[in-house]
Amino acid sequence: MNTRQNIVIVGGGTAGWMAANMLQQQLGSSGFNCILIESPDIPTIGVGEGSTPQLKSFFSALGITESQWMPQCHATYKNGISFKNWSVDKDHREYFHPFPSAVDQHTARGFLQHCIAKQQGRNVDTQTDRFFLAAQLAKQNRSPILKSGAVGISYGYHFDSVLLGKYLQKLTVKQGVQHIKSTVVGIKLHLNGDIKSLQLADGQVIEAELFVDCSGFKALLIQQTLGTEFISYRSQLFNDSAIALPSTQLTPLTSQTVATALNHGWAWEIPLSNRTGNGYVYSSDYCSAEQAETELRQKLNMINYPVAAKHLKMKVGRVALHWNNNCLAVGLSQGFIEPLEATALHLVQHTIESFISAFSAGNFSTQHQAQFNQRINARFDGIRDYIVCHYKVNQRHDSAYWRDNRANTNMSNSLQAILECWDKGGDLLAEINQQQIAGYYSAVSWYCLLAGYGRFVATQHKPTEALVNISEIERSLQQLSQQFLDQNQALDFLAATTEI
Ligand SMILES: Cc1cc2nc3c(=O)[nH]c(=O)nc-3n(C[C@H](O)[C@H](O)[C@H](O)COP(=O)(O)OP(=O)(O)OC[C@H]3O[C@@H](n4cnc5c(N)ncnc54)[C@H](O)[C@@H]3O)c2cc1C
Structure with missing residues (x-):
C-alpha cells in the first residue's frame, strides 16, 4: 500500500520552486511526495533582482555553491543599498545601508556613539560610509570576497529572477519533484473547509493532504478559494x-x-x-x-x-493567516511589501523554513499553526515598519507625494515608539530590544536609517569634537578593503570555476 502523502504546490515562480526544493529536501524522507503545478499560460511576475544575506543560507542548505548558480543567473555580489536624494539637505543627500557583519562590531560602536552625541546636539560625523566596511567595498566596486577566496563579510546578491526560477526548476525536478504543466481550473473542498483536490485544464484531478499556494498576486487558493482575510498596508505604504x-x-x-x-x-x-x-x-x-x-x-x-x-501593479499587504486549513501561502500570494529593501525572497525562505519546523514539530499536524501564523505576521509587520520609516522621515519638499508621506500619521505603535525614542534622544538600542524586533532589522540598521536621513531634532550647537578617531577607522577600513576582490574579479573567478 502506498502510504506516501502528497504536497501540491501551485505556481512555478521563484516562490514555487524555492518551496518545492526545500519541502522535498526536508520532508521527502518523512513520507511526502512533492508535485508542482505550473500554468503554461500564466506568466511569472518576472521581476525581483535583489536579495538580503539570508539567501546565501538557502543555497548552502541545498548544497549549491556560488559557482554553480551565480554565473547561470548573471548574478553579482551585493554589499548593501545606497539611498540617493531622499533628503535635500546637502549633508544627507546619500547614505549607505550596509549588511551588518561581525567585522563591524568595533566601528559600529563608534557610529552609534556619534549618532547619540548628534542627537544630543553635538556636530559630529554620522556618515555610514565612514564607519562600515561594506560601504567602503561598495564605494570601490569591490565584492565581499577576500582575495584568499574566503568569505569576508555578510552579503546579498543581485540576479536575473527569471533565470533563477529556471535554475531552481531544473534542480528541483532532478531531486524528484513531479512537474505538471497545466492550469488549475477548479478546486474542491472537504466539508471541514480543507482543500480536497484540484481540477486541471488537461483533465487531471490532483488530490493532496497539503496545498502550497504560490500562484502570485492572484492568491488562487489562500484568498480566492479559502477567503483568507487580506490586510492591506496601503494606508502606510502608498506605492x-x-x-x-x-x-x-x-x-x-x-x-x-x-x-x-x-x-x-x-x-x-x-x-x-x-x-x-x-x-x-x-x-x-x-x-x-x-x-x-x-x-x-x-x-x-x-x-x-x-x-x-x-x-x-503591486498589491501591498499580507494575509491574516499564511497557513489556513491545509493550505500554506508562500510568495506574492501571502503578501508583499514593496521592494525597497528587497525582502520578498527572504520572507519566502523564512516562511518555508518556519513551516517545515512547525509542521515537523507537530508530527505533521496543524498543532503549531497559530504560533506559525503569529510569527510570520510579526516578521511581515516588522519589515513593513522599517520600510515605512524611510517614507516617514524623508526630507524632500518638492512634491505632494513626499510631503504626504512625511505627514502620514498611519503607522504602527512600534514605529511610533521608535521615532519618539529617537527624537527625544532616548536609548534606541534598549527600545528595539524591549520590542524584540532586532531579528527583523538590527538596531544598527535603524541608526543607519535615521542618521542617514539626518533626522536630528536637537540643534547642533555644541563643539565639533569627534568621540572616536574617524580618520583611524577610515584608514583601517581602507586597508582592510584592499584585501577584497573587485566585483569583476570575483565574478571572473566564479566563472572560471563554474560547476554545472
Ligand atoms: C516591482 C517589483 C520588484 C521586486 N523586487 C524584488 C527584489 O528586489 N527582491 C525580492 O526578493 N523580491 C522582489 N520582488 C518580489 C518577487 O518578484 C517575488 O516575490 C518572487 O518573484 C516570487 O513571486 P511568486 O513566485 O510568488 O509569483 P509569480 O512569479 O507571479 O508566479 C506565479 C506562478 O503561479 C502560476 N499560476 C497562477 N495561476 C495559476 C493557475 N490557475 N494554475 C496553475 N498555475 C498558476 C503562474 O503560472 C506562475 O508560475 C519584486 C516584486 C515587484 C512587483
Whole structure:
C-alpha cells in the first residue's frame, strides 16, 4: 500500500520552486511526495533582482555553491543599498545601508556613539560610509570576497529572477519533484473547509493532504478559494505600481543596489553581470503610468531607447493567516511589501523554513499553526515598519507625494515608539530590544536609517569634537578593503570555476 502523502504546490515562480526544493529536501524522507503545478499560460511576475544575506543560507542548505548558480543567473555580489536624494539637505543627500557583519562590531560602536552625541546636539560625523566596511567595498566596486577566496563579510546578491526560477526548476525536478504543466481550473473542498483536490485544464484531478499556494498576486487558493482575510498596508505604504526597464551593463560593475528618490517614488538600479536592472516604484495616486515612464526614461537617459518598459501593479499587504486549513501561502500570494529593501525572497525562505519546523514539530499536524501564523505576521509587520520609516522621515519638499508621506500619521505603535525614542534622544538600542524586533532589522540598521536621513531634532550647537578617531577607522577600513576582490574579479573567478 502506498502510504506516501502528497504536497501540491501551485505556481512555478521563484516562490514555487524555492518551496518545492526545500519541502522535498526536508520532508521527502518523512513520507511526502512533492508535485508542482505550473500554468503554461500564466506568466511569472518576472521581476525581483535583489536579495538580503539570508539567501546565501538557502543555497548552502541545498548544497549549491556560488559557482554553480551565480554565473547561470548573471548574478553579482551585493554589499548593501545606497539611498540617493531622499533628503535635500546637502549633508544627507546619500547614505549607505550596509549588511551588518561581525567585522563591524568595533566601528559600529563608534557610529552609534556619534549618532547619540548628534542627537544630543553635538556636530559630529554620522556618515555610514565612514564607519562600515561594506560601504567602503561598495564605494570601490569591490565584492565581499577576500582575495584568499574566503568569505569576508555578510552579503546579498543581485540576479536575473527569471533565470533563477529556471535554475531552481531544473534542480528541483532532478531531486524528484513531479512537474505538471497545466492550469488549475477548479478546486474542491472537504466539508471541514480543507482543500480536497484540484481540477486541471488537461483533465487531471490532483488530490493532496497539503496545498502550497504560490500562484502570485492572484492568491488562487489562500484568498480566492479559502477567503483568507487580506490586510492591506496601503494606508502606510502608498506605492502600488512599478515599471521595469533594463539597460546595458554598468562599467565598472558596481556592488550595491542604488535606490534613488524620484518625484512620486523611487528608482532602483541593480548591476547584473550582463545588464542593469532599472525600475521605478511609484504611487498611482500621484502620477500616471505614462508620466512615471517618462520620468524614469529621463533619469536613465533612455527617452528614445527602443526597449519597451514593463508596467506592473503591486498589491501591498499580507494575509491574516499564511497557513489556513491545509493550505500554506508562500510568495506574492501571502503578501508583499514593496521592494525597497528587497525582502520578498527572504520572507519566502523564512516562511518555508518556519513551516517545515512547525509542521515537523507537530508530527505533521496543524498543532503549531497559530504560533506559525503569529510569527510570520510579526516578521511581515516588522519589515513593513522599517520600510515605512524611510517614507516617514524623508526630507524632500518638492512634491505632494513626499510631503504626504512625511505627514502620514498611519503607522504602527512600534514605529511610533521608535521615532519618539529617537527624537527625544532616548536609548534606541534598549527600545528595539524591549520590542524584540532586532531579528527583523538590527538596531544598527535603524541608526543607519535615521542618521542617514539626518533626522536630528536637537540643534547642533555644541563643539565639533569627534568621540572616536574617524580618520583611524577610515584608514583601517581602507586597508582592510584592499584585501577584497573587485566585483569583476570575483565574478571572473566564479566563472572560471563554474560547476554545472
Ligand atoms: C516591482 C517589483 C520588484 C521586486 N523586487 C524584488 C527584489 O528586489 N527582491 C525580492 O526578493 N523580491 C522582489 N520582488 C518580489 C518577487 O518578484 C517575488 O516575490 C518572487 O518573484 C516570487 O513571486 P511568486 O513566485 O510568488 O509569483 P509569480 O512569479 O507571479 O508566479 C506565479 C506562478 O503561479 C502560476 N499560476 C497562477 N495561476 C495559476 C493557475 N490557475 N494554475 C496553475 N498555475 C498558476 C503562474 O503560472 C506562475 O508560475 C519584486 C516584486 C515587484 C512587483
